[in-house]
Amino acid sequence: MAAEGRHSLFRQLGNGIAGLAGLMLVALYPFSANATEIQEVTTPAGINAWLVEDHTVPIVAIDFAFQGGSAQDPEGKEGLVNLLSRSLDEGAGDLDSQAFQARMEDLVMQLSFDEGRDAFYGSMRTLTPNATDAFEMLRLAVTEPRFDDEAINRMKTQTISGLRQDLKDPDAIAARRWSELAFPGHPYGRPSKGTEETVSKLAPADLKMMHERLFARGNLKVAVVGDIDAATLIPLLDKVFGALPAAPDLTPVPEVEPKSGIVEAVAFNVPQTSIRFGLPALKRSDPDFIPAFVMNHILGGGSFSSWLYEEVREKRGLAYSVGSYLVPFDHAGLLMGATGTRAEKAGETLKIIDEQLTRMASDGPSEEELAKAKSYLTGSYALRFDTSGKIANQLVGLQLEGFGPDYIENRNATIEAVTLDQVKAVAKRILDGKKPTVVTVGPKGA
CATH class of the missing domain: 3.30.830.10 (Metalloenzyme, LuxS/M16 peptidase-like)
Incomplete structure (x- = not known):
């Protein structure tokens, strides 16, 4: 200006x-x-x-x-x-x-x-x-x-x-x-x-x-x-x-792995059923986190291009939106997902989600899917830095995660270097033989 x-x-x-x-x-x-x-x-x-x-x-x-x-x-x-x-x-x-x-x-x-x-x-x-x-x-x-x-x-x-x-x-x-x-x-x-x-x-x-x-x-x-x-x-x-104390007085938070394989239905008088699922994944410091990040984009993080969106929304019309995301807490790592569907379709929706988790663990994505994911993730990264507020937010996040200023310069190259073998390996590590903890909230007996 x-x-x-x-x-x-x-x-x-x-x-x-x-x-x-x-x-x-x-x-x-x-x-x-x-x-x-x-x-x-x-x-x-x-x-x-x-x-x-x-x-x-x-x-x-x-x-x-x-x-x-x-x-x-x-x-x-x-x-x-x-x-x-x-x-x-x-x-x-x-x-x-x-x-x-x-x-x-x-x-x-x-x-x-x-x-x-x-x-x-x-x-x-x-x-x-x-x-x-x-x-x-x-x-x-x-x-x-x-x-x-x-x-x-x-x-x-x-x-x-x-x-x-x-x-x-x-x-x-x-x-x-x-x-x-x-x-x-x-x-x-x-x-x-x-x-x-x-x-x-x-x-x-x-x-x-x-x-x-x-x-x-x-x-x-x-x-x-x-x-x-x-x-x-x-x-x-x-x-x-400058006048703040030199050190905080924090209570230590124990490392923890979230429980998996629990299924609970909460009866609630609404026409749709809300679904929340998740299972143990990786903390941000794990060397496999970036391959897991790319894998999740293909599984459910890529909105319109993801497996979950294609199978649940596009092919069957079971939900308006569905997706998954990684949650790297300081003391635990999660792969989480959520959707909502007609009450009578909740069981079918969960079955499709489970099939996609199993498919990712056993087969993994194709080379073409990997290439498209990497192209999107590298191309969209600049959008996180197009306003002053976004930049400040990103920089604090990087500091909390323990990265240096050079992370921004190197991040896309790190994603580009992810191989298909790495994605398949991390998919097996997180998903193979694992069952998520699932909570549904909707009509009783649906």
């Missing part, structure tokens, strides 16, 4: 709702081809970050993560980390919830937090002229959250409302029950959002405790993308994160 275009953009971006909408549009502006040249920066306080400079548009995006997510919830306090993610922007420092939200609107900034099983995520988007003030708001949220009773009670009410809605959602029921069966007695088997009973008992003191345990410099990963240079960024990062 030319300089005059940037000045025009500044004039268009006022405060309030219109300005926020403008910020969202800028965040979607395509990045230039060289925008993923990564600089590694280290601050005086020891904060390590990856920086991608792109001065095309006046926006700065920061994504960060603290290792340790909902698996850190103490037993009986399930949903604590999720509630923490909902509460950090509900007042911080001298600003109560209303004042904090109003200040963010004045600055035309976006701030969000989320939890995963193994990490706690945060992100901020701001216009370059407002970056200093926006980073200060981020600092307040990360280091001085208030956890006021009124705000926490409101967040608990919203969370419980969502949990009640989930009890009416067959897909949510299937997902929750699958985790319970696959990971009995393990943190991965507990509901990450908690239950109405556990959430209702959470108090501000619980949030303060979890915040102190989880937020530290030693388990922090940071990526910054956009209209900012290293000299400007370094003091801002120390301002936001």
Whole structure:
């Protein structure tokens, strides 16, 4: 964008709702081809970050993560980390919830937090002229959250409302029950959002405790993308994160292999049956993960081109959508799949899915199918890096997985190097003689 275009953009971006909408549009502006040249920066306080400079548009995006997510919830306090993610922007420092939200609107900034099983995520988007003030708001949220009773009670009410809605959602029921069966007695088997009973008992003191345990410099990963240079960024990062403790206080999470071969039907009065299936697979650090990734694309990850889609949807019309995906948790690896079908067709659908798993284990794909999968996976990779937000998100993910900045440059070559023998071997390793754990949620007797 030319300089005059940037000045025009500044004039268009006022405060309030219109300005926020403008910020969202800028965040979607395509990045230039060289925008993923990564600089590694280290601050005086020891904060390590990856920086991608792109001065095309006046926006700065920061994504960060603290290792340790909902698996850190103490037993009986399930949903604590999720509630923490909902509460950090509900007042911080001298600003109560209303004042904090109003200040963010004045600055035309976006701030969000989320939890995963193994990490706690945060992100901020701001216009370059407002970056200093926006980073200060981020600092307040990360280091001085208030956890006021009124705000926490409101967040608990919203969370419980969502949990009640989930009890009416067959897909949510299937997902929750699958985790319970696959990971009995393990943190991965507990509901990450908690239950109405556990959430209702959470108090501000619980949030303060979890915040102190989880937020530290030693388990922090940071990526910054956009209209900012290293000299400007370094003091801002120390301002936001430098006062955090050096090391977190995380509870060790045991390594676990999910249970396989369990089948459970949950009776639920809906016209369709929701199906969730899964079995042990590979963690991201496993040397066979990339061949497994390619194999799964052919099996069920490639949407319209996958075996499951072809056999379940195209040939028989049993479902609107069906697919599979790899889930590399820090302490377990999964191959998961899901679909929904007419209640009376659930048995037939499961039979077809089982046949495709067996076929992949025994025969594997053809050379042509492998070539098409590799072509798609390498060709589509650039779409993960076409906006500032996407780039920042990808870079934090790579850091959490233990990769260096050169992964982006080498990733496609790694996929291209996958051979048919490797795909067939990993298919046998994961699928041969294995039966998935299956949960169906639908009419009784269907």
